[in-house]
Amino acid sequence: MAAGDAPAGDDAFSARYYNQICFACGDRNPHGLHLKFRRDGEAAVVATFVPREVDQGFPGVLHGGILAALVDEAMAWSMWAADRALGVTAKMEMRYRKPVSPDGPLTVRGRVTRARGRRFEVEARLEDASGDVLVEASALFLRLPAEEEARMAVSIGWADADS
Numbered sequence: 477m478a479a480g481d482a483p484a485g486d487d488a489f490s491a492r493y494y495n496q497i498c499f500a501c502g503d504r505n506p507h508g509l510h511l512k513f514r515r516d517g518e519a520a521v522v523a524t525f526v527p528r529e530v531d532q533g534f535p536g537v538l539h540g541g542i543l544a545a546l547v548d549e550a551m552a553w554s555m556w557a558a559d560r561a562l563g564v565t566a567k568m569e570m571r572y573r574k575p576v577s578p579d580g581p582l583t584v585r586g587r588v589t590r591a592r593g594r595r596f597e598v599e600a601r602l603e604d605a606s607g608d609v610l611v612e613a614s615a616l617f618l619r620l621p622a623e624e625e626a627r628m629a630v631s632i633g634w635a636d637a638d639s
Contacts, residue, residue, distance in 0.1 A: 489513055489553075496632045500549035509542070511549055511584070519558035520587035521550055527578040538576040544568070547600035547613040550586025555596050558588040561619045562628050563596060568615040576602070576610045594619040 494512065496502040501511045509525065516522040525546055533539035548565055555561040576582070586600040595616060602611040620628060629635040 489515075492633055498632075500545050501553075509545060509549075511546070513550070513553045513557075515557050516585060517587070519554060519591075520585065521553045521557050522583060522585045523550065523553075525582045525584055526580075527576075527582065529578065532578055536577060538578055540570075540572060543572065543576060543602060543611050544570060544613075546582070546584045546602055547586065547611060548615070550584045550600040551598035551613065551615050551617060552586075554586035554588050554598055554600075555617055555619070558596075559591060559619075561591075561596065562625045562634075563594075563617040563619040566616045566618045568613060571612045572610075573612065574608070574610050576604075580605050582610070589614075594621075 489512075494501055494503045494510075497504045499505055499508045501513070502508055503510065511523045511525060513521040513523045527538055527542075531538050531542045547570070548568060552563065552565070555563050582605075583603045584600060585603070586598060588596055588598050590597040596619060597614070598617055599612070599614045601609050601613070603609055619625065626635070
């Protein structure tokens with residue numbers, strides 16, 4: 477999937493979600509990752525990422541910060557898939573299992589494992605084309621307080637969003 481293309485199908489999120497400046501998913505950020513998520517079950521999401529040359533740290537290895545951004549974003553989108561919740565990362569733990577090559581597409585998956593009040597426990601993983609897990613993450617996200625969440629949803633164009 478080319479950068480900027482929204483995934484098709486009933487499980488895809490509306491293209492309106494991407495008309496923002498977000499580094500990880502926003503179409504209006506020329507330097508961003510341009511992730512496009514689709515539902516992968518009730519409280520889970522998945523996206524494909526095609527690395528760019530500029531995403532490397534050492535030659536031939538993707539930068540760890542880019543990898544962290546990928547899984548962080550998947551976990552945030554899983555909150556929206558589960559409960560139309562907008563939140564922020566409170567604590568994240570990463571396990572980099574293998575160096576990640578910039579060659580070929582990667583799949584990032586995120587899911588909510590537990591939600592209680594404003595607290596969402598989430599996890600994500602990054603896989604190569606053969607399904608090998610390259611990065612794992614778990615995190616605690618905090619849902620924005622209701623008034624702030626409503627204001628943020630309006631500011632990014634997600635208020636009264638359809639899916």
